Amino acid sequence: MAVHAHPDDESSKGAATTAxxxxxxxxxxxxxxxxxxRGDVLNPKLKDDPHILRDIVQVRREEMASAAAHLGVQHTWxxxxxxxxxxGDPLPDLPAGCFYLEPLEVSTEALxxxxxxxxxxxxTTYDENGGYPHPDHVMTHRxxxxxxxxxxxxxxxxxxxxxxxxxxxxxxxxxxxxRIRTFHEAILAQGKESPFDEWMKRIEGRPERELTTWxxxxxxxxxxxxxxxxxxxxxxxxxxxxxxxxxxxxxLWPTEEYELAVSHVETTEREDDLFAGIPATLAEADAxxxxxxxxxxxxxxxxxxxxxxx
Numbered sequence: 001m002a003v004h005a006h007p008d009d010e011s012s013k014g015a016a017t018t019a020x021x022x023x024x025x026x027x028x029x030x031x032x033x034x035x036x037x038r039g040d041v042l043n044p045k046l047k048d049d050p051h052i053l054r055d056i057v058q059v060r061r062e063e064m065a066s067a068a069a070h071l072g073v074q075h076t077w078x079x080x081x082x083x084x085x086x087x088g089d090p091l092p093d094l095p096a097g098c099f100y101l102e103p104l105e106v107s108t109e110a111l112x113x114x115x116x117x118x119x120x121x122x123x124t125t126y127d128e129n130g131g132y133p134h135p136d137h138v139m140t141h142r143x144x145x146x147x148x149x150x151x152x153x154x155x156x157x158x159x160x161x162x163x164x165x166x167x168x169x170x171x172x173x174x175x176x177x178x179r180i181r182t183f184h185e186a187i188l189a190q191g192k193e194s195p196f197d198e199w200m201k202r203i204e205g206r207p208e209r210e211l212t213t214w215x216x217x218x219x220x221x222x223x224x225x226x227x228x229x230x231x232x233x234x235x236x237x238x239x240x241x242x243x244x245x246x247x248x249x250x251x252l253w254p255t256e257e258y259e260l261a262v263s264h265v266e267t268t269e270r271e272d273d274l275f276a277g278i279p280a281t282l283a284e285a286d287a288x289x290x291x292x293x294x295x296x297x298x299x300x301x302x303x304x305x306x307x308x309x310x
Contacts, residue, residue: 006034042233111147195240215273
């Protein structure tokens with residue numbers, strides 16, 4: 001199960017990994033917490049398209065369906081409303097009724113229901129900073145962690161289905177400084193202008209997160225890009241996502257990265273598979289998930305360090 005904040009996040013963060021696991025026979029469910037209703041149209045070619053401006057909600061749903069088809073994943077909407085990205089000094093208040101302002105127990109129960117229905121062994125989501133400090137990304141992290149802990153507890157949300165304990169929780173590594181630097185230098189070496197110049201300035205001196213897992217998935221970069229382009233309102237086809245050809249990416253950086261946050265199974269220090277340590281047979285893995293709640297073998301979660309929004 002991959003838990004994301006908005007439609008398009010599933011295609012820009014961990015998409016090749018999900019496509020690989022679907023190809024190998026795993027069931028993958030993408031849970032999108034909000035409808036992306038307040039997202040700007042970021043593709044300059046579509047900014048004035050009357051169809052998009054008339055019904056952005058329906059457009060985002062159609063884009064999401066197309067992306068899910070390219071990745072081969074199942075998909076569900078958690079049903080909350082996009083909080084938007086506040087800008088200005090001072091920052092404006094967030095809109096009433098948005099995802100970030102929902103009581104945590106309300107959004108947690110909604111995700112617990114999906115976990116108990118789908119019964120995943122592995123969940124991926126964002127780190128405590130949301131990957132980047134968007135209110136919905138930070139809330140997605142909080143909800144995912146709370147639901148991961150509650151799903152296996154028979155006393156938590158007893159009307160939300162039979163208890164089910166996922167075995168591993170990962171934070172999506174996404175755009176590590178090392179990866180961006182590798183692509184930036186490769187573009188410069190070709191004598192071209194790099195779209196990562198500003199990015200390099202932002203990450204200078206920023207400490208790297210402690211990644212644990214590198215999933216080889218270069219064979220599925222094309223599927224990832226098809227899914228990305230499905231989100232035409234959000235993804236510029238001439239933007240940085242497509243600056244490095246996929247065959248070059250496969251040589252330079254053939255993996256997607258993750259940070260193992262919580263594990264109920266023993267695993268290795270450096271993984272190449274999100275299912276590392278989970279029994280190979282479904283029956284054994286299910287038996288682990290149905291055991292009474294216990295303390296995790298590994299728990300690397302840290303408190304959120306981002307600011308709070310009103």
